[in-house]
Structures are given as C-alpha cells and as structure tokens.
Amino acid sequence: MTEIEADGGLRERKKAQRRLALHNAAVELFEQHGYEATTVAQIAASAGVSPRTFFSYFPTKEAALFASLDDAITQLEGALATPPSDGDVLSFLRDEVTEMLGNGGPLGPRASAVLDTLAANHDHIVGHALRYLDRIGQALSHALRAELGSAVDDPLPDIAAAAAIAALAASMPVGHDFPHKGTRTSRPGAESVEVIQRDLDRAIEFVRAGLAATATTPTSP
Structure with missing residues (x-):
C-alpha cells in the first residue's frame, strides 16, 4: 500500500x-428535546464539529437521523444494479431485505423509536422516509426492466416494482424498521422477520403471476 493510499483510507475512515457521530448526536438530541427545539448548531457542537462541517455531510437536520438508513439503501441500490x-431479481430483493433485517435493521432500535415519535408529529419526516421506498422502487424497476428485456416505454417493470414495494411498505410502516414485538424499541425477533419474509414472498408470487399472465396474454391486432 502506498502512502497516498494509506492517507486516503484514513481520511475516509x-x-x-x-x-x-453526527447521526448519533442527532438521535440523542431529538430524543431529549424533540425536533423543533433541536438545531443544526446543537447537533454539530455535540459531535465536535462546526455547523459548516455538518452541512458538508447532511443537507438538513432530519437527514442526519436517517444516515444509516441512507447508507443501507445506497448499498441496496448498488446491489440491484448488478444482481447475480x-x-x-425479485428473489434477490427478498434475500437482500432479509439480510438487512437479520443484521438488526439499518437504523437500530433507539433511532427507530425516535423516528416513530417524530413521524407521529411531523409529516415531512414521514415524507423523508417515504423517499427511501421510492429509491428502492426505482432501483427494482430498472433491474426488472433489464431482466425482462422490456422496452424503455413499457410500464410493466414499474407496475411490478410498485407491487413489491407496496408489500414492503405494508410490512415495515414508516417510523419502524420492522414490526416490533413487545415494545417499540425492541430488536426484531425471528417471528417479526418471518412475518416480513412471508409478506414479501406473497407479493413476489403475486408479481410473478402477473408477469406470467402478461407474457402469455396475446396482444390485440
């Protein structure tokens, strides 16, 4: 390893x-003081950086709350761009989501609980969370379009992706990484993960049946 490579690796770490640190500070301050009373300056100070440095990492204070989820979705987008x-593709999505849940979920119990509270009182927090589902849906649609060999103007991959994402959204509502059992801050038990797997499997079978029916339906002259 060269000195330049070592410096670059250290810089990235x-x-x-x-x-x-900024994510953890945001979670703690939102938990203690709520969304409105927490400022970017407070989050930055708690993490030991300046507000200017904060904005080099996140565009808004709520984005800091979603940091680990954003990382997880970025990885999922990359995985869907080059599926095995x-x-x-649908089975691949199911496996990727299952692995994500098996690792404890992208946000973790504390940040999930804070997100639950904020989402109940701030619609824009819900909107921010929903954008991640949109990102998964777009990545899935592109992957399905490539798998099916669909034309650019064919809406079928978009429809199929929307059905799969609807099941994902239903099994993991906004403000929850997954359906908690017992308390809102408990880590998911095997039963919770199995419920999500079941819902996704049902959605995948539904989408597959629709794709098969579409492929066998003769087109009108």
Whole structure:
C-alpha cells in the first residue's frame, strides 16, 4: 500500500466516523428535546464539529437521523444494479431485505423509536422516509426492466416494482424498521422477520403471476 493510499483510507475512515457521530448526536438530541427545539448548531457542537462541517455531510437536520438508513439503501441500490445472474431479481430483493433485517435493521432500535415519535408529529419526516421506498422502487424497476428485456416505454417493470414495494411498505410502516414485538424499541425477533419474509414472498408470487399472465396474454391486432 502506498502512502497516498494509506492517507486516503484514513481520511475516509475519519469521514465515516464523523458522519456516525453526527447521526448519533442527532438521535440523542431529538430524543431529549424533540425536533423543533433541536438545531443544526446543537447537533454539530455535540459531535465536535462546526455547523459548516455538518452541512458538508447532511443537507438538513432530519437527514442526519436517517444516515444509516441512507447508507443501507445506497448499498441496496448498488446491489440491484448488478444482481447475480443465477436467480431472479425479485428473489434477490427478498434475500437482500432479509439480510438487512437479520443484521438488526439499518437504523437500530433507539433511532427507530425516535423516528416513530417524530413521524407521529411531523409529516415531512414521514415524507423523508417515504423517499427511501421510492429509491428502492426505482432501483427494482430498472433491474426488472433489464431482466425482462422490456422496452424503455413499457410500464410493466414499474407496475411490478410498485407491487413489491407496496408489500414492503405494508410490512415495515414508516417510523419502524420492522414490526416490533413487545415494545417499540425492541430488536426484531425471528417471528417479526418471518412475518416480513412471508409478506414479501406473497407479493413476489403475486408479481410473478402477473408477469406470467402478461407474457402469455396475446396482444390485440
């Protein structure tokens, strides 16, 4: 490893640590003081950086709350862009989501509980969360379009992706990484993960049936 490569690696680790520190500070301050009373300056000070540095990482204070979820969705988008050839895209999505849940979920119990509280009182927090579902849907649609060989103007991949994302949204409502059992801040038990897997499996079978029916339906002259 060259000195330049070592410096670059160290710089990236420091950036990741600072980003995590800002996320943790946002979670703690939102939990203690609520959304309105918490400022960017407070989050930055708690993480030991300036407000200017904060904005080099996040555009808004709520974006800091979603940092780990944003990372997880970015990884999922990359995975869907190059899915393995030995399987179908829908099953691949199911496996990726299951792995995400098996690792405890992208946000973790404390941040999830804070998100629950904020989402109940601030519509724009809900809107911010829903954008992540939109990102998954777009990535899934592109992957399905490539798998099916669909034309650019064919809406079928969009329709199929929307059905799968609707099931994902229903099984993991906004403000929850997954349906908690017992308390809102408990980590997901096997039963909770199995419920999500079941819902996704049902959605996947529904989408597959629709795709099969569409493929076998003769077109009008």
